Amino acid sequence: MFKTGFDPVEPAVMYEAADITVAESPEGALSVVTYNIKYGGARITFFWECGERYNMTTDEVMVNMEGLAEIVRTIDPDILMLQEVDVESNRSAYVDQVQFLLDNTELNYGAYASQWKSDYIPTDGLGRTDSGIATLAKWRLVDAERVALPLQVDQSSLVRYFYLKRAILRAQVEVPGLDNFWSVNTHLEAFSDDGTKPTQIGLLVDELMSLEASGATFVAGGDFNSLPPGSEVLKEFVDECTDGFAGKGDNYEGEEDFLDGLFDNFSSAMPVDDYAADNAAWFSFSGDGLEWTRTLDYLFTNTSWVESSGIVYQDVEQGGVETIQWSDHAPIYGELELEVGQ
Amino acid sequence: MNISTMAFNAAVLFAGTLASTITEASPFDASTAGLLGEGEYSVGVFAPLTYGISDDLQISSHPISAFWNGNFALKKGWESNGDWSYATRHGFSYPTRLLSAFARDGTGGILAPDVVIPHIVAMDSRGLMTRDLGDSTSVTLGMRVSLAMSFGESSWDTIDMPLVYSRTASLHNGASVNLSTTFVGDFTDSISWLSSTEAWYLPGSLGAWSLEQRLAAAWESEGGFSSQLGTIVVVGEYDYGINWHILPKFDLGWRF
Numbered sequence: 001m002f003k004t005g006f007d008p009v010e011p012a013v014m015y016e017a018a019d020i021t022v023a024e025s026p027e028g029a030l031s032v033v034t035y036n037i038k039y040g041g042a043r044i045t046f047f048w049e050c051g052e053r054y055n056m057t058t059d060e061v062m063v064n065m066e067g068l069a070e071i072v073r074t075i076d077p078d079i080l081m082l083q084e085v086d087v088e089s090n091r092s093a094y095v096d097q098v099q100f101l102l103d104n105t106e107l108n109y110g111a112y113a114s115q116w117k118s119d120y121i122p123t124d125g126l127g128r129t130d131s132g133i134a135t136l137a138k139w140r141l142v143d144a145e146r147v148a149l150p151l152q153v154d155q156s157s158l159v160r161y162f163y164l165k166r167a168i169l170r171a172q173v174e175v176p177g178l179d180n181f182w183s184v185n186t187h188l189e190a191f192s193d194d195g196t197k198p199t200q201i202g203l204l205v206d207e208l209m210s211l212e213a214s215g216a217t218f219v220a221g222g223d224f225n226s227l228p229p230g231s232e233v234l235k236e237f238v239d240e241c242t243d244g245f246a247g248k249g250d251n252y253e254g255e256e257d258f259l260d261g262l263f264d265n266f267s268s269a270m271p272v273d274d275y276a277a278d279n280a281a282w283f284s285f286s287g288d289g290l291e292w293t294r295t296l297d298y299l300f301t302n303t304s305w306v307e308s309s310g311i312v313y314q315d316v317e318q319g320g321v322e323t324i325q326w327s328d329h330a331p332i333y334g335e336l337e338l339e340v341g342q
Numbered sequence: 343m344n345i346s347t348m349a350f351n352a353a354v355l356f357a358g359t360l361a362s363t364i365t366e367a368s369p370f371d372a373s374t375a376g377l378l379g380e381g382e383y384s385v386g387v388f389a390p391l392t393y394g395i396s397d398d399l400q401i402s403s404h405p406i407s408a409f410w411n412g413n414f415a416l417k418k419g420w421e422s423n424g425d426w427s428y429a430t431r432h433g434f435s436y437p438t439r440l441l442s443a444f445a446r447d448g449t450g451g452i453l454a455p456d457v458v459i460p461h462i463v464a465m466d467s468r469g470l471m472t473r474d475l476g477d478s479t480s481v482t483l484g485m486r487v488s489l490a491m492s493f494g495e496s497s498w499d500t501i502d503m504p505l506v507y508s509r510t511a512s513l514h515n516g517a518s519v520n521l522s523t524t525f526v527g528d529f530t531d532s533i534s535w536l537s538s539t540e541a542w543y544l545p546g547s548l549g550a551w552s553l554e555q556r557l558a559a560a561w562e563s564e565g566g567f568s569s570q571l572g573t574i575v576v577v578g579e580y581d582y583g584i585n586w587h588i589l590p591k592f593d594l595g596w597r598f
Contacts, residue, residue: 001589047447054447054454055499090499094582119585120503124447125454128502128582 004118004161012144012169013087015110015134017102023138025176026078029306029335032269033077034221034297036187036329039086039131040064040097043289043325047124050241054125058093065097067326069104074321075313075333079173080107080136081221083187083329087112090127098134107136111144113169115187121162133169133222135183144171149186149203154194164189166200168207178338182211184220197225198258205261212302219336220266221299223329226258228295230276237294239287250294262300269299269310269334284312284330292330299334309335370536370560370570373524374482375429375472377419378597384566386595390415411440415466425473433466437513441498457498462513464490468520479527486520488512500547504576504587508542508552515546535559536572552578558591566597 042064045051056064072080082101086092098110114132121129135141149166169185186204189197201224211218227234235251263272275282275295283292292314299310313319313331323330378384378394385391385405390413392402398419404411415433422428438461445453453459468486475481490512501510512518524538535558542552558572572591578584 001587052456054456088582090502090582119587122452123449124451125445125457125499126451127499128580 002119002121002162004165006114006117006146006148006165006167008148010146012111012113012141012146012171014141014144015098015102015112015136017108018099019103020108021106021138023078023106023108026178026338028338029309030079030175030178030219030338031075031077031333031335032079032081032183032219032221032299033072033075033331033333034081034083034185034223034299035068035072035331036083036223036297036327037068037085037097038327038329039084039089039092040068040095041092042067042327049287049328055091055127056093058095061093061095061097064326065095065100066104069101071313071321071323071326071331072101072105072107075319075331076106077333078138078175079183079219080105081183081185082134082136083185083223084131085112085134086129086131087114088128088130090125090129094128098136102136105136106138108138109141110134110136111141111169111171113144113146113167113185114165115167116164118162123162133167133185133187135169135171135173135185137173137175137183139176140174141171141183142174144169147207149188149200150196152189152192152194152196154192168204170207170211178217180214180216182216182218184208184211184218186220186222186224188222188224188226190225197255201226201258201261205265208262208266208300208302217301217303219299219301219334220262221297221332223297224259224262225296226255227252228259228270228275228282228298229256229263229272230279231256231295232279233294237287239290239293241287259298262298266300266302267304269301269305269332270295270312271310274310281314281318282312283314284332286324286328286330289324289328292324297329297332299332301334301336304337306335306337309333370526370534370558373470373484373522373536373538374480374526375419375427375470377417377429382597384595384597386593388593389595392417407440409439410443412436426471427473429470429472431466431468431470435464435466436462437464437510438462441513445498452501452503453498458495459498460492460494460496462490462492464488464513475525479525482522482524482526484520484522484524486522488518488520490516500549500581502549502580502582504552504578504585504589505554505574507547507549507580508544508554508578511542511544511547511549515544517545519543519545529559532563533559533561542578548581549579552576556591562597568595568597569593570595 040061085097087096112134116131147168188200284297286292382394390402390404394400400417403414413435417431420428441459447455466488472482522540538556540554555575560570562568574589577586
């Protein structure tokens with residue numbers, strides 16, 4: 001009745017910028033960003049993060065989206081993978097954030113896969129919700145599909161009916177001179193204690209293995225809601241919110257090896273040794289907007305990164321742009337090495 | 343997130359009380375110019391408690407939501423003119439408490455708890471004209487105008503839910519208009535049917551129109567108990583755009 005379900009595999013929703021900007025062929029490297037934009041909520045503290053706000057006004061959303069667009073314009077990636085992007089949600093005043101970013105950056109084409117869709121969610125004033133993941137690129141995206149991930153099993157059937165439904169968004173990017181190149185974008189489960197998160201990570205690894213076996217090259221990114229190996233702090237973060245969405249704080253104890261399948265098989269824009277040497281330089285999440293406290297966002301590829309190109313755009317000192325006021329996540333950047341002749 | 347089975351129940355109750363308070367969807371003759379006889383009562387789970395003061399005047403109020411949504415309506419039958427019979431219905435309500443009850447966090451939070459609901463006085467007037475089409479079928483043409491006045495600070499979202507959006511639009515924007523055509527007939531002495539088409543015009547709303555098609559069948563015992571089951575197809579414009587829904591329609595009623 002509230003239209004909350006998805007097929008196991010279904011076509012992504014395709015977008016185009018209002019004005020297409022002619023994109024030149026990449027020379028030597030392809031720049032990629034993954035960015036969880038918190039549905040344009042910037043640093044408004046919502047009820048699910050121990051705040052008092054619920055739904056935003058149109059003016060608030062537009063100001064925040066312009067702030068995010070300015071960051072994207074500054075970084076100017078060739079491919080942008082977004083998480084927590086709303087396209088038709090009451091909480092974000094029904095602003096189509098995919099279209100906004102296409103129309104206000106140099107990116108031309110987009111593919112969107114919903115992760116949370118309901119004609120009406122009768123709780124916390126949420127109302128109509130359509131929020132998910134999107135991949136934006138300067139070049140056309142084709143064969144874009146939403147691949148459903150398994151749902152949490154420790155919820156009642158009614159909660160599951162209205163709850164988030166995680167997915168992988170895969171799309172072939174028609175980068176000039178680069179054949180069979182794919183983007184894989186996802187936002188994995190945050191609060192499950194029932195094994196859903198490692199199962200979803202395992203399916204992501206399978207998806208990437210399958211692409212590699214088919215001869216494809218890819219970049220995979222997103223908010224994996226897991227800490228990297230070598231993390232010094234696993235719980236009791238300084239920005240802990242225990243009265244929020246899940247009713248508990250973040251605790252990653254026992255999850256230290258969740259991402260091994262990704263780090264073991266693919267190349268990370270964040271070298272794991274560099275992370276071990278300095279966790280804080282790679283932090284990409286901040287609960288309270290005062291400081292970055294943990295790493296939840298990643299970029300992987302089955303080709304190689306330009307050496308030292310990986311960076312988390314944290315602030316002026318690291319990346320050249322202040323980002324902490326525009327989302328609870330920072331953009332993660334990397335440059336894929338393009339071999340001569342590609 | 344704190345969602346439970348109460349969330350669904352709350353949504354259905356909310357839609358049901360608002361819708362049925364205004365539409366008198368059950369029993370079917372409440373959708374026509376027909377009235378209860380003097381001294382008769384009728385009541386339904388979703389339909390209002392109705393009392394026939396005289397053969398041409400009845401009063402009604404929804405008992406479940408009366409505490410939160412103070413409401414009453416008068417329905418007056420007028421002299422027939424040829425084949426047509428006429429009635430007007432005038433309803434008044436104070437929906438502020440009901441809306442405030444649903445502005446809450448967690449389960450049943452149809453509105454966010456940080457909204458500001460003003461004092462709202464709402465009036466709903468409709469004219470109904472019915473004529474028989476043969477022995478067991480009738481047609482009713484209806485026109486309904488809903489008006490509302492708000493007092494004090496107001497900051498609350500539209501409720502972008504089928505049936506509810508159209509019925510709360512006047513509470514936001516002051517007015518709405520509804521035109522309807524209803525056919526009622528009998529399959530047998532105890533089983534009747536209804537087919538009703540309603541068109542809403544919602545001036546001032548981002549979603550300016552809504553169409554509703556009801557199909558239902560009802561069984562009524564000799565003792566006055568009735569049950570009805572059917573469906574409502576809603577196609578309409580909301581704040582976000584056009585959408586459609588197929589909803590169940592059911593009620594239990596008693597006439598005594």
